Amino acid sequence: MAHFKGKRRYSRFPQKKVRLHRLNEEITAPEVRINAxxxxxxxxxxxTQVIAWAKEMGVDLVEIVAKAQPPVCRLIEYQKFLYEKKKKxxxxxxKTVKQVLKEIRFGPNTDEHDFNFKLNxxxxxxxxxxxIKAYVHFKGRSIAYKEKGEVILLRFASELEEFGKVEMLPKLEGNRMFLYMAPLSMKKKKKKTTSAPTVKEKKEKREKEKETEAKSEVENEESTDK
Known part of the structure; x- marks a missing residue:
């Protein structure tokens, strides 16, 4: 016997949307916490007292946090409350920024030019x-030189210490060695820029001071000779 599918019937009346918040007399707790x-x-x-105030003011008593003891409520028009919530x-x-993950691939025999290009x-x-997810890809027998891959990734991380922090040190998984890095926060970047001078900078500063001292001594000698 053949079975025929009947036509799907649609209601002429739109379905009511379920409210996410209880209002006024729907709130069963004996007491509520309200805003000023x-x-x-x-x-x-x-x-009951707060509901009476709501009616006098021409607003609703909206239950915001039902699980709190007592429930947290607001005296506000419900439609206005929904509008403010949607806007917020x-x-x-x-404001939420999606975190992007960029991949950078090296080989165990990556040359200097290619390394610097990818570093930039x-x-x-x-x-x-x-x-950043940086990795060294080993093909065939090149897996025997995994130490080279580790050296490349550690140098890569060292060159980027002013821009990011290491989340995971070099780790071999199959025929690839991975290194993960995340960007520094703005606060840490500011600290980096205002940090103490390096040994090289101190040395250069001392040499400049010595040069200026030597010049001043020569000028003093010339003035005394005159």
Whole structure:
């Protein structure tokens, strides 16, 4: 016997949307905590009293945090509350930045030019806020030279210490050795720029001071001879 599928019936009446918050008399807790509104101070009050205030003010008593003891509520028009919440959620979503992961590949015999080329790209990626997954790919018998790969990745991390921090040291997985780096936060970058001078900078400063002292001595001798 053949079976025929009947046409799907659609209701002429739109389905009601389920509210996520309880309002007014729907709130069953005997007491609620409310925000300060007008002459009403923030605090804990009997629910019936707050509902009466809401009716006098022409607003709703909206349950915000139902699991709190007592529940946290607001005296506000529900539609206005939804509008403010939607606007706030949209702003927070716009502020959240998706973390991008950039891959940089090396070989165990990567030459100096190729290394520096990829290093410059890595600096740019870290400055833009992206994470880096650098790896050395070993083909065939080149896996015997895994020490070379470790040297390349450690040098790579050392060259980038002003731009990022190491999240995972070189680790061999199959025929690849991985290194993960994350960008430095703005606070850490500022600390780096205002950090104490290096040994090289101190040495150069001393040499300049000696040169200026020597010049001043020569000038003094010439003036005394005259």
């Amino acid at each position: 509104v007008g002459e009403i101070e923030a605090g804990i009050y009997p629910t 959620d949209k702003e927070q979503k716009a 790209h890595a600096k740019k990626f870290l400055e833009e806020g992206a994470k």
